[in-house]
Amino acid sequence: MQPLYHRIAEDMIERIKGGELKPGDMLPSESQLSAEYSTSKMTVRQGLSLLVRAGYLRSVPGKGNYVEHPRYDLLTMHFDEMDIVGDYPQGVKLLEATIVAPDPLVQDKLGLTEKDKVIVLKRLLYTETQLAAYDIKYMPYIKGKPLIEKEIQYIPFARMVAKHGELFSVKNEVTILAAAADQEVAPMLETSPGSPLLVIEQKLLSAEQKPIGWGKTYCLSDCMQLHAVSAQFIQDKKLLNL
Amino acid sequence: MQPLYHRIAEDMIERIKGGELKPGDMLPSESQLSAEYSTSKMTVRQGLSLLVRAGYLRSVPGKGNYVEHPRYDLLTMHFDEMDIVGDYPQGVKLLEATIVAPDPLVQDKLGLTEKDKVIVLKRLLYTETQLAAYDIKYMPYIKGKPLIEKEIQYIPFARMVAKHGELFSVKNEVTILAAAADQEVAPMLETSPGSPLLVIEQKLLSAEQKPIGWGKTYCLSDCMQLHAVSAQFIQDKKLLNL
DNA sequence: CAGTGGTCTAGACCACGGC
DNA sequence: CCGTGGTCTAGACCACTGG
Numbered sequence: 001m002q003p004l005y006h007r008i009a010e011d012m013i014e015r016i017k018g019g020e021l022k023p024g025d026m027l028p029s030e031s032q033l034s035a036e037y038s039t040s041k042m043t044v045r046q047g048l049s050l051l052v053r054a055g056y057l058r059s060v061p062g063k064g065n066y067v068e069h070p071r072y073d074l075l076t077m078h079f080d081e082m083d084i085v086g087d088y089p090q091g092v093k094l095l096e097a098t099i100v101a102p103d104p105l106v107q108d109k110l111g112l113t114e115k116d117k118v119i120v121l122k123r124l125l126y127t128e129t130q131l132a133a134y135d136i137k138y139m140p141y142i143k144g145k146p147l148i149e150k151e152i153q154y155i156p157f158a159r160m161v162a163k164h165g166e167l168f169s170v171k172n173e174v175t176i177l178a179a180a181a182d183q184e185v186a187p188m189l190e191t192s193p194g195s196p197l198l199v200i201e202q203k204l205l206s207a208e209q210k211p212i213g214w215g216k217t218y219c220l221s222d223c224m225q226l227h228a229v230s231a232q233f234i235q236d237k238k239l240l241n242l
Numbered sequence: 243m244q245p246l247y248h249r250i251a252e253d254m255i256e257r258i259k260g261g262e263l264k265p266g267d268m269l270p271s272e273s274q275l276s277a278e279y280s281t282s283k284m285t286v287r288q289g290l291s292l293l294v295r296a297g298y299l300r301s302v303p304g305k306g307n308y309v310e311h312p313r314y315d316l317l318t319m320h321f322d323e324m325d326i327v328g329d330y331p332q333g334v335k336l337l338e339a340t341i342v343a344p345d346p347l348v349q350d351k352l353g354l355t356e357k358d359k360v361i362v363l364k365r366l367l368y369t370e371t372q373l374a375a376y377d378i379k380y381m382p383y384i385k386g387k388p389l390i391e392k393e394i395q396y397i398p399f400a401r402m403v404a405k406h407g408e409l410f411s412v413k414n415e416v417t418i419l420a421a422a423a424d425q426e427v428a429p430m431l432e433t434s435p436g437s438p439l440l441v442i443e444q445k446l447l448s449a450e451q452k453p454i455g456w457g458k459t460y461c462l463s464d465c466m467q468l469h470a471v472s473a474q475f476i477q478d479k480k481l482l483n484l
Numbered sequence: 485c486a487g488t489g490g491t492c493t494a495g496a497c498c499a500c501g502g503c
Numbered sequence: 504c505c506g507t508g509g510t511c512t513a514g515a516c517c518a519c520t521g522g
Contacts, residue, residue, distance in 0.1 A: 003510060017410045017449060029488060040512050042284070045489085053295060061489050062519035070411040072400035073322040077470055080315040158314030158472075168259045169312040171475050177467035178420035178440035196438035196463075198420035207259060221438075225419035228319055230400075233413050245491060271507065282493050287508085303508050304500035 004039055008047030016056060016067055026064040027057070054235040075228035079174065079200070080156035081125065081135055081217055084224060088128045092153045095188075096122040099141050106138050109203065109214040117141035121152060121215075124188065132223035134188040137202075137215030139164065161204050161213040170212070171205040176226065185218050196221045246281055250289030258298060258309055269299070269307040296477040317470035321416065321442070322398035323459055326367045326374050326466060334395045337430075338364040341383050348380050351445065351456040359383035363394060366430065367459075374465035376430040379444075379457030381406060403446050403455040412454070413447040418468065427460050438463045 015021045028036065033044045048065055051057040058066050085091035102110065102118045110118065118138045125133040137157050145164050152160070162170045179199050186193040197218045204213030257263045270278065275286045290307055293299040300308050327333035344352065344360045352360065360380045367375040379399050387406055394402070404412045421441050428435040439460045446455030 005510075019408075019410070023410075031488085040514085041489095042492095042513090043511060046510085059489065060520085062521080063488065065489080070404075072398060072404070072412060072414050073320055073325075075319045075321055075414065075416055076473060077317045077319055078315055079317055079470075083315075156314060162312075162314070166261075168261070169474060170314060170472075172314050172317065172472040174317055174470040175467050176418060176440075176470070178438045178461070178463035180438045180463075194436065196420045196422045198418075198440075219420070221420035221422075225417050228321075228416040228418070230412075230414040231318060232411060247491080273507085282495085283508095284494090284511095285492060288491085301508065302501090304502080305507060307508080 004037065005043050005047035005050075008033065008037055008039075008044060009050045012048070012051055013056065021067050023067050023069040025067045027067070029064060055232055070232055072230060072232075074231040076231045076234045077226060077228035079226060080158065081133075082154065082156050084125045084127065084132050084217075084219065086127070088126065091126045091128070093124040093126070094121070094149070094152055095124060096120060097147065097149075097152060102138065106214065110138060110140060110211045112140060119147065123152075125217075127223055130223065131190060131220070133217050133219040134185055135215065135217045137213065139204075139213045157202060157213060157215060158204055165206070165212055167206055167212070169207060171207070171209075173203040173205065175201040175203075177201075178221075179218075181218070189218065189220055191220065198224050198226075200226075246279065247285050247289035247292075250275065250279055250281075250286060251292045254290070254293055255298065263309050265309050265311040267309050268305075269309070271306060297474055312474055314472060316473040318473045318476045319468060319470035321468060322400065323367065323375075323377055324396065324398050326369065326459075326461065328369070330368065330370045333368045333370070335366040335368070336363070336391070336394055337366060338362060339389065339391075339394060344380065348456065352380060352382060352453045354382060361389065363457075365394075369465055372465065373432060373462070375459050375461040376427055377457065377459045379455065381446075381455045399444060399455060399457060400446055407448070407454055409448055409454070411449060413449070413451075415445040415447065417443040417445075419443075420463075421460075423460070431460065431462055433462065440466050440468075442468075 012027065021027065030041050030044050034041045037044065048057060052059055055068060055071060058068050060066060098120050099117050100120055101114050102112050102116060106118060107113060119141050121137040123135045124131060125135055139161050142164060147164065158170050158172050177199050179197055180194045181189060181191055181197050183193055198221055200217040200219065202215050203211065206212050254269065263269065272283050272286050276283045279286065290299060294301055297313060298310060300310050302308060340362050341359050342362055343356050344354050344358060348360060349355060354360065361383050363379040365377045366373060367377055381403050384406060389406065400412050400414050419441050421439055422436045423431060423433055423439050425435055440463055442459040442461065444457050445453065448454050
């Protein structure tokens with residue numbers, strides 16, 4: 001037996017999806033719904049709050065609860081570099097792990113000067129069957145915090161940076177684009193200059209918006225694609241078990 | 243003055259981000275927190291529920307509330323075809339809007355037979371300054387539901403399909419990949435075969451998981467990039483105003 | 485002003501987990 | 504068995520919007 005507040009939420013979804021309530025319409029007031037379901041206002045609100053959080057409703061204080069237009073344009077995606085590798089144990093080949101002075105581009109991306117030091121990681125990522133991506137990452141060097149080789153091999157960059165800087169949470173900003181392989185990257189990927197690559201640029205920020213990591217992953221186009229789904233449906237599963 | 247439940251949530255976030263509570267740790271019980279804040283259990287729960295929904299906590303019935311590891315790998319992205327065009331009024335050029343029998347690929351993608359009819363849209367999308375993308379969309383033909391030319395020009399495919407089929411919500415599945423321009427697409431984009439493209443494949447499903455739209459957008463690589471941010475931070479803004 | 489959503493109380497009973 | 508979170512009540516008062 002599902003709780004009453006859950007049933008209320010499902011009923012409302014039904015009224016909305018069935019067309020009885022259209023975007024812009026106002027729901028019955030919370031006190032009316034309390035009466036309809038012979039329950040208290042708090043229970044009604046608990047049900048409606050699910051729909052508000054899932055984006056089906058908007059609550060307007062002093063007015064009412066209104067049906068929202070669904071958002072088709074907000075997508076949820078899963079990504080980290082290790083997705084490429086999957087469970088394949090030998091899928092990461094570390095080419096370089098050094099501490100250097102940042103070049104001007106990296107200085108800019110990480111907000112550093114040429115006197116600072118950055119850790120550079122260069123890696124090749126393999127699927128089970130073939131070479132798939134060339135990955136370069138930069139992070140500010142913190143004295144006395146060595147990186148462990150196993151971590152470099154197996155944990156995603158965002159987690160690595162969080163651990164290295166002892167941060168609880170990290171903001172991950174990702175840019176996705178296509179580009180032709182250039183003279184530097186092509187030989188690494190054993191392909192010819194000009195062949196299409198999926199490039200994923202990652203920028204990591206601390207809670208204070210300070211840059212704490214930056215890098216790019218150059219993926220062979222036939223080995224890598226990203227999948228995204230309307231956020232709405234992620235919410236539905238989580239909140240409503242629909 | 244912010245409500246008490248909000249203050250409770252922020253206090254907990256502080257305890258977590260400050261390192262006082264680490265992932266895996268159990269929070270004080272709800273009754274303990276009620277006492278700490280001299281409030282009722284319901285108010286405490288209202289505060290904690292924010293953190294549960296934002297992914298900071300997991301509630302385990304019979305045991306307690308536990309601090310979760312933050313997710314770096316869930317990203318939220320904004321995308322529809324009209325993002326490319328923006329507010330530029332002449333940014334869409336309709337090449338073709340016809341009703342045809344679907345070819346085998348489209349039959350497969352939309353779950354149709356060769357006896358069915360599909361609407362095909364082919365469009366060129368321009369930024370303010372230049373040609374940016376070639377877009378092909380397919381949707382099952384529904385008798386007596388004409389498409390209005392202005393809609394074809396200006397509303398995103400997902401919204402168009404929802405309206406055409408009189409559906410409240412539509413599931414949007416997007417695949418992102420890089421590819422080389424082929425013989426068919428290259429001339430449309432006034433580029434040479436082999437040049438890198440960002441390809442965005444869109445599949446639309448009804449609430450019953452029936453395919454109701456499919457298509458691809460071929461974007462010139464220097465005109466288009468996608469941006470995504472850790473979902474965590476979207477939630478933070480919405481739920482906590484941090 | 486009356487009606488709305490937003491917050492909050494001080495209890496209650498339940499299902500669950502672990503001892 | 505007791506302590507935990509999950510549900511729910513029947514009220515209260517507030518801030519807000521509209522007429």
